[in-house]
Amino acid sequence: MKLLHKDIEKDNAGQVTLVPEEAEDMWHTYNLLQVGDSLRASTIRKVQTESTTGSVGSSRVRTTLTLCVEAIDFDSQACQLRVKGTNIVENHYP
Structure with missing residues (x-):
């Protein structure tokens, strides 16, 4: 896993920016x-x-979500991290 940014306070509050490079990195993020x-x-x-005119079209767009984490689940077979939470920052797409 690559650490891009770290800003940790003395009371352990702060933020980090991580980029996973391998499937196992999701396990470390889960922890x-x-x-x-x-x-x-x-x-x-x-x-x-x-x-x-009333016609409906659909498209796929990339967007960024900021969630307040409510639940965390790790699927060890697929090495996938599932995070449940509510979006706390408004974005252009509902």
């Missing part, structure tokens, strides 16, 4: 995250748009 932490990640969302 670092706690309920109540904020997590920012890039994701792809399907966005539906309606034109003035």
